[in-house]
Every structure is written in structure tokens, then in C-alpha cells.
Amino acid sequence: MNVKSLCLGSLCLKDSSGYEIKKLFESAFSHFYSASYGSIYPALNRLLDEELVSVSIEPGGKHPDKKLYHITPAGKAAFIEELAATPPQEQLRSGFLMLMFFAHLLESDRLTEVLDEMEEKYEAEIAYLESLQDCGKNTPGMRFTVEFGLNAYRHSLQFIRDQRADLIARHTQGVGR
Amino acid sequence: MNVKSLCLGSLCLKDSSGYEIKKLFESAFSHFYSASYGSIYPALNRLLDEELVSVSIEPGGKHPDKKLYHITPAGKAAFIEELAATPPQEQLRSGFLMLMFFAHLLESDRLTEVLDEMEEKYEAEIAYLESLQDCGKNTPGMRFTVEFGLNAYRHSLQFIRDQRADLIARHTQGVGR
DNA sequence: TCGAACATGTAAAAGGTTACATGATTAC
């Protein structure tokens, strides 16, 4: 799983420009992958070289022209083959959990701030995923990913709310010791 | 947050060799970061250049000699400064959610297999984190990270178990349509 | 005897981010 394969996947759903694919990474894909223009545009060019996608120029009228990418039969086959070979893994890189692991080296104010910020981030993610829920045109699988994310974020938020007072109390004791 | 800063963090806890730090990445850090020898050994050498750690050779007796790294006062200060500047973010890369998002392109057998594998992975993670819980010498922050992980994995596992029958039924309908 | 654990490292390649470069239009 990488930017290239997710671009191919997005083109299995509909013809798009690089700019539109970026918006997909910021919306539907956002809770399980992220990517910048600096990786999306080169990925599309590599897909073009491999003839897994084709391209047409759409005159933009008042806006810049857009390059609309279309998946080829070979591209669709390649994506389906890749899905079959993709292991169901998850990789998490959490600055939040690193901060918590080394909380004994943090000042109490900073610990409180970190917990506040994390609660805010989860609240924002939840609000965002709730807004995605109502797009009726999704497949069952797409709805599953949104609800899976909502479930995880809600329970993590609840965990922080349940544990924070206790954690901060113990932290203060540890610092004073 | 990167391998270098987590190596520095691990040396704030105790003097260790690169080999021992790798084991920490496979245990206490495993649910929020991963790293290979190919990134740990070069990271330790960079830390040595910057004089954030020092090193001594411990004769290994029957085993190879080990390089035992120690944090310097400058190293500890640098790590604390870095913690203060680390934003509480999380980055997830999920092959599982990608597979679910594109489940309509999967055969039913493969979908079932993916869900089975993911349940097994979560079960294994839960069993592993439960084994870490009983190490009594942890700080409150360290216990927090283990319990946070357990909470997340348990709720995600439960979500899959609750949703799988419905998802597979809808998937079969979609394929037959 | 065979694999796991102990122990350290390098080099090439892969994958991605960030900052830069450009420029019109639209909504507030």
C-alpha cells in the first residue's frame, strides 16, 4: 500500500485530476492514509509510464486546464491484483503515545495541554467522519471504514476523559516525589 | 518524533545497546512506533557525533562485545526540549481500512479471510499488551499507553465482530447485483 | 543439527515531505 496504489484505487471509482485525488486523500482516505501533491503528481506520471492510466486535457475555462486521468483495463487488473496481495496490517506512529510514555519528563501544565489538544483532535475527527456518514452513495465497505474510524476515535476520546484526572494526579505525585 | 528521538528517550530510561533498544521497539514502543536495526544503529552513531550520548564497550564473554550507550546531560536536555515541542499527533497507515474501502473489488472469500486475519492480529496484540500490564515497575504514563492500546484494540475487535456478518451479507448482494 | 538469540553494522533503494515556482478566480 502506497500513494501510487491509492491513486490507482481512486481512479477505479471515477476519473479524476491530481488535484481531485488530493481532496480524496483529505476526505475519504484521511483516517487511514495521507499524501501531499509532491507524492501524488509523480505517482500519476509513473502510472502513465506503466500504461495503467491514460490522460486527457479538460479545458478549465477560467481556471487552469486540468489533466483528467482514466484507469485502463490493465490498471484495474493491477489494482485488483494488488488488493489480493495486500496484508490487512496497520501501522501507527503516535506522537501522543510517545508523549504519554515519557510523561514523567513533562511538566504538569504541558501534560494537561497535551491531553486537551488530543481531545480536541479526536472531537474534530469525529465531527468530520460524522459529516461523511450521510453521503448515501457509498458502498458498504466505505461505510464500514467511516464507522470503524468513528468507533475508534469515540472510544479513545472516552478513554482519555475517563483517565485524565487520575493520570494528572499520579503525575503530580511523581514529580513532587 | 523519529527513531533518533526514541533512541534518546530509551536511553533516558536506562543505558542500553542498540540490540536492547531494538527489543524495546518490539515491546513497550511497539503499539506506537516501529524501527529496524538499519535505522537504530545509524541513529545511535549520529547521537554519538552530536555528543548527546556516550558509549562504553562491555565485554560479552561468550557472546559478542556490546556497545553500551549512556545519555549525556546535553542528551537528556535535548530530549526534554524535543518532548516540549512534539505535537500530540497520530499517523495511521492502514492496509486493512484500504481493503475495506475497496471491498467491492474483493471476492467474498478474500473479504472473509481479511476480517479473520484482522481479528487474529488484534487478539494477538491484546494478549501481548495484557502481558505488559503486569510489569509493576512502570510509570503512570507508561501504564496509560498500554491501557490506551488495549482499549483501542478491544473496541476495534468488537466492532469487527459486530459488523462482519452484516458487511459480508451486503457484500454478497453487491457482487451478485 | 538446526534454528533462535546474541550482537553490530552498511549500502542501495524506496517512499514521502517540504519548500519552491506560477498564476487566475472567486467569495467574503
Add this chain to the structure above:
DNA sequence: GTAATCATGTAACCTTTTACATGTTCGA
């Protein structure tokens, strides 16, 4: 008038992975 949106791209850099290279000891 000013920020956001539309639109595409490159280049330098950073981080990490993978594969390779080497060799002993201990337990099953």
C-alpha cells in the same frame, strides 16, 4: 483587498526499509 480555491509540477532532503555481511552460543 485578501484569503481560499483551482491547478500542476519539481528538486532537495529526510527517514526508513530491505537485503546483505559476519560469527558465536544455547536449547530442543
